[in-house]
Amino acid sequence: MRLLLIEDDEALREAMLEALRAEGHAVDAFGRGAHGLAALQDACYDALVLDLGLPDMDGLMLLRRLRERGDGLPVLLLTARADWQDRVRGLDEGADDYLGKPFVLPELLARLRALARRHSLAHAATLQLGALSLDIAQRQASAAGLPLALTPREWAVLLELASSSPRVVPKRRLTQSLSEWDHEVSANAIETQVSRLRQKLDGLGLQLDTVRGVGYRLLQAGP
Structure with a gap:
């Protein structure tokens, strides 16, 4: 799959990038929401891994923009926020799955496989x-x-x-x-x-x- 990763924690972003590429995925990774939005304008992706806590915008705002323009790209949200209301808002804004921090990389990979499978079936x-x-x-x-x-x-x-x-x-x-x-x-x-x-x-x-x-x-x- 070709994946877009938007995560502002550099250490975590690099670890995820290494794991995803080791699985054979092509990955573009950014630490700011604006850069991710620009990438979405220029390329087609199979899934988006999106952190909610970005330095320049809330991840939910980015997700909202994505859905408002009719983009059905599968989205996996990442967040350290414990508030259940954030999870509900993410689902209501159009997220396909949610993964709380901290998490283990094998679970991230499994959830992305499930996302790809469900997206394929939906078509x-x-x-x-x-x-x-x-x-x-x-x-x-x-x-x-x-x-x-x-x-x-x-x-x-x-x-x-x-x-x-x-x-x-x-x-x-x-x-x-x-x-x-x-x-x-x-x-x-x-x-x-x-x-x-x-x-x-x-x-x-x-x-x-x-x-x-x-x-x-x-x-x-x-x-």
Whole structure:
């Protein structure tokens, strides 16, 4: 991916820059919001990693400008602010994800991978797996042409499983997909959602396997 990083802490910016490039990403990094806005005018990026506490402008102001001009670039916010209201404002202004400081670099990389995956899916009209069809934009599922009633949590789990099929989805990723901005879903909650999905997918020619100690896998059943 080609990434834009706007972070005013030089030491942190350099550490992130090194980690992202080591992962094979092309990265442009700046310490001021104005420089980042200029870069957004001149180049196309796959995602933006944006610190809220910038020296020349608030990160939320930059995000607001981005969304007001209709730019749907995936945005991951970084902040040391503890106030939950800042997280809510970030989400309302159009942020796609939030990472509080301090954080570990592997989590940053994982969240960016998830952002890229969700952004790619959002541009797909539907996702088809056997008799199962997922309308990404409308967040609706159907089975053999008939509506499949799903709760928001069941939809989130099913989307992760179907988009990764036939690969195994780690339980940790499913936990993150259901987590709110200020707390995490328990492992038991994931097991509950998977159990309910098994019942709803029964008879559709799909199997939802548990890979012990790893996660879950959704695939078309054999003949």
